[in-house]
Amino acid sequence: MLRRIIFHIDVNSAFLSWTAVKRVQEGLPDIREVPSVVSGDPSDRRSIITAASIPAKKLGIKTAEPVSMALRKCPSLVIVRGDWEWYRRCSEGFIGICRSYSPVLQQFSIDECFLDMSFRCAGEDPVAVATRLKDEIHSRLGFTVNVGIGSNKLLAKMASDFEKPDKVHTLWLDEVPLKMWPLGVRDLLWVGKKTEERLVSSGIKTIGELAHLGMDSLTGLVGRKFAWQLHENANGRDDSPVETEVPEAKSCSAERTFPEDLSDPKDIDKALFKVACIVAHRIRKDGFRASTVSMFIKYKDFTVAQKQCRTHQPTDVTAVILGEARRMLSEVWDGATPIRQVGIGVSKLTHEKTEQMSLFEDPRMEYYREWDRRYDEQRSDASETTGTRKDANPTGPKG
DNA sequence: TCTGGGGTCCTAGGACCC
DNA sequence: TCTGGGGTCCTAGGACCC
Numbered sequence: 001m002l003r004r005i006i007f008h009i010d011v012n013s014a015f016l017s018w019t020a021v022k023r024v025q026e027g028l029p030d031i032r033e034v035p036s037v038v039s040g041d042p043s044d045r046r047s048i049i050t051a052a053s054i055p056a057k058k059l060g061i062k063t064a065e066p067v068s069m070a071l072r073k074c075p076s077l078v079i080v081r082g083d084w085e086w087y088r089r090c091s092e093g094f095i096g097i098c099r100s101y102s103p104v105l106q107q108f109s110i111d112e113c114f115l116d117m118s119f120r121c122a123g124e125d126p127v128a129v130a131t132r133l134k135d136e137i138h139s140r141l142g143f144t145v146n147v148g149i150g151s152n153k154l155l156a157k158m159a160s161d162f163e164k165p166d167k168v169h170t171l172w173l174d175e176v177p178l179k180m181w182p183l184g185v186r187d188l189l190w191v192g193k194k195t196e197e198r199l200v201s202s203g204i205k206t207i208g209e210l211a212h213l214g215m216d217s218l219t220g221l222v223g224r225k226f227a228w229q230l231h232e233n234a235n236g237r238d239d240s241p242v243e244t245e246v247p248e249a250k251s252c253s254a255e256r257t258f259p260e261d262l263s264d265p266k267d268i269d270k271a272l273f274k275v276a277c278i279v280a281h282r283i284r285k286d287g288f289r290a291s292t293v294s295m296f297i298k299y300k301d302f303t304v305a306q307k308q309c310r311t312h313q314p315t316d317v318t319a320v321i322l323g324e325a326r327r328m329l330s331e332v333w334d335g336a337t338p339i340r341q342v343g344i345g346v347s348k349l350t351h352e353k354t355e356q357m358s359l360f361e362d363p364r365m366e367y368y369r370e371w372d373r374r375y376d377e378q379r380s381d382a383s384e385t386t387g388t389r390k391d392a393n394p395t396g397p398k399g
Numbered sequence: 400t401c402t403g404g405g406g407t408c409c410t411a412g413g414a415c416c417c
Numbered sequence: 418t419c420t421g422g423g424g425t426c427c428t429a430g431g432a433c434c435c
Contacts, residue, residue, distance in 0.1 A: 013434095040403065048403055063435095069400045109435050163420050224433090225409070250407075257403060292427095302402080308428065341403090407434075414427080 005126050006242065007115040008156035009098055009133070010147040012165035013110035014037030014049035017143040018090040019080050023144070035059055036078035039067050041163040044259055048081055093141050099132055105244045114153050116242040118369045130168045138166065154238035155180075161187070161372065176236040181208025188233060195222060195230075210234040236245060248349070249286065253294075255343030261300055263338040268297075272329065276322035281379055283346060284372065289314035295325040297333060298341035307333040308345075314352050318375070319368040321346060 012018060017036045020031045028356065029242035033054040040047035049070055052061045061070045071077055091110045100103050104116035121129055128145040137145050148160030149170045157170035158180060171179055186196045188207050198221050204210050210218075211234035218227040232238065254275040262268060272295075283290060291314045296306035311320065325344045335340070 044403095046401090046403075048404085064402080066400060066402055069402085072400075112435080166405090190433065193434060217435075224411075247407095251405095253405065255404065294428095304430085310427080345405095405435090407432100408431085410430085412428090414425100416424085416426105417422100 002036065002118045002122060003122045004151045005151055006099075006153050006156040007117050007126075007133070008108075008150075008160040009093060009094075009113055009115065009137075010146045010148070011111040011142045012146060013051050013053060014083055014090075014143075015128055016053050018087050019083065021090070021142040022055075022083065022381050023080075029300045031078055031080065034078055035061070035074045035076070036080065037061065037067070038080055040154045041081070042067055042079045042081070046259065047128060065320055090141065090143070094137060094143075094145070097137050097140065098133065100346060101129070104244055106244060112139065114156065127168055127170065129208050134166065134168060137299070140255050152236075152238040153240055153242065154233050155236055157189060158187075165263075171236075173236050177208070180236065181206060181211060183207050185210050190226075190229065190233065194219070195226075196243075198222065207234050217312055221297055227273075236285055249288070250281050250349065251342055251345055251347035252279055252288070252290075252349070253345030253375065254282075255341055257297075257341040258339070261338035261340050263336055265335055267343060268329070268333075268339055269326070271342050272344065273322060274366060275342065276325055277317050277375060279344050279346055280316055280318035280321050281376060283318045283349065288349040288350055289316045290321070291315075291348035291350070293321050293324040294345040294347070295332075296343050296345070297326040297329070297339050298343075300338055300340055302340070312346075314348075314350050316372075317365070317368050318372050319364075358381040 006027075012033075016036065019038055024030050031055050034053065035189055036053045036326055037049045037056055038051040039049050045068055047067050049061065049063055049065050049067060052063060054068070056074065059074045061077070066341055067294075069081065087110060094111070095105070095107055095113060098113050098115055102115045102117050102120050106114040117126065117129065124226035126149050134145055134147050137143070144163050146162075146166070147168045148156040148162070149168065150156040150159050151173055155171040155173070159169040162169040162171075174264065182208065183202060184196075185191050185199045188210065191199070199205075199210065202217070202221060206211060210230060213231070215227060215231060219232055221227070222230065235263065256265075256271045256275055257272070262271075264280070290309055291311055293311060294306060294308035295305055298304050298392060309324055309328060311324065315321065315368060315380045321344065330343075
C-alpha cells in the first residue's frame with residue numbers, strides 16, 4: 001500500500017510576482033521589495049486590489065479592498081495594472097514544471113495546483129523533493145512558490161498557506177493537533193465570513209474546537225451536508241482525488257460595473273448588449289449552446305435583482321440571449337432606480353450541434369448568425385494579447 | 400472605506416406528474 | 418369528494434473559492 005503524498009503548490013502573490021518578473025526583465029525596480037499592488041484601472045475609483053506585495057500587506061493592505069482605501073493607508077503605494085496574457089504564460093510555465101514532477105496534476109486555479117506524489121516520492125524524502133521543485137521554479141521562472149505537503153488535498157492546501165514566501169511545509173495527519181487545531185476557524189477551507197460569524201457566535205473559535213464539536217450542534221448551525229464536510233476537514237480528513245481531467249464549464253457569465261451608477265435605460269441597454277456579445281462569443285468559441293439565460297442587476301446598496309429563464313432550444317446566438325435578457329430586465333427593473341452593475345449568464349450548456357430549424361423560426365435569425373460570425377472573426381483578429389475577461393478569471397475554464 | 404469579475408455547489412419552495 | 422406521498426424540474430437566493 002502506497003503512502004498517499006499530495007503536494008499543493010501556490011505561487012506567492014501570483015499576479016504581483018509575475019508583474020515584478022516582467023518589470024525586472026525590462027530593467028525596472030523590483031516591486032516585490034516595496035509596498036505595491038496590482039489592480040484594475042487605477043483611475044477608476046471602483047477598482048480593487050488584485051494582489052499586494054508583502055511590504056504592502058504589512059501596512060494592512062489586503063486583496064479585494066478598494067484602491068482608494070489602500071492609498072489612504074500608504075500614499076506612496078506603487079500601483080501597476082495587470083497583464084493577463086503575461087500571467088497566462090507564467091502560469092503555463094509554472095504548471096509545466098510541476099507536471100514534470102508528476103503527471104497526476106490538478107490545476108486548481110491560474111496560480112495553484114495539486115500533485116499526487118505518492119509514487120514519485122516513494123523512498124525519498126518528500127520535503128527534499130518539494131524543495132527541489134520550489135527552487136527549480138524560482139531559478140527558471142524568477143518567482144517563488146509555497147509547497148504544502150500532506151496525505152490529502154485539504155492538508156496540502158492548508159500547509160501551503162503557512163508561513164510565506166518561498167517555503168515548504170508539511171501537515172501530516174499526526175501534525176493536525178499541533179499545526180492546524182490552534183488556527184482560527186476562518187483559516188479552514190470553506191469557512192468564509194458568514195460561517196465564521198455563525199461559529200464564533202456559538203463559541204467555536206478554533207479549528208480544534210470545530211473538530212470536537214458534536215455533529216448535532218454543527219448541523220444546527222450550518223446544515224447537514226456542510227456540517228459533515230466541516231467536521232471531516234477540521235479533523236484533517238479528505239478523500240477527494242487529484243482530478244487530472246479539466247471539467248467542462250457548467251456556466252458562463254459576464255458583468256460590467258459602471259464608473260458611476262446609471263439610470264438611463266439607454267445606457268443600461270448598451271451595457272447589456274456588450275455583456276451579451278461577450279458571453280455569446282465565449283460559448284461559441286468553446287462550442288457550447290445554452291438552455292438557460294440569466295440576467296442580474298446590482299443596485300447602489302449591493303442588493304441584487306436577478307431573473308433566469310429557459311430558452312426554447314439550446315442557443316449561442318447573441319440576439320437570442322440579449323432578447324431574453326432585455327425582457328427579464330424589464331420585469332425586474334423600474335426603469336429609473338440607479339444601477340451599479342449589470343450582468344448576463346448562461347448555463348445548462350451542451351455541445352449539441354443539431355439545432356432544430358423551426359418552421360416558425362424568426363426570419364431574422366440568419367442575419368443574427370451572420371452578425372455573430374463577423375463578430376467572432378473580429379475578436380480572433382484582435383489577438384488575445386489584449387486580454388479578454390476570460391483571461392482575467394483565475395478560476396475560469398482552462399484557467 | 401466603499402467594495403471587480405468569474406466561477407461552483409447547496410437549499411428551499413412551488414409546479415407538476417404519477 | 419377528498420385525500421397522500423414521492424419524484425423531478427425550475428427559479429431564487431446564499432455561501433464559498435480564486
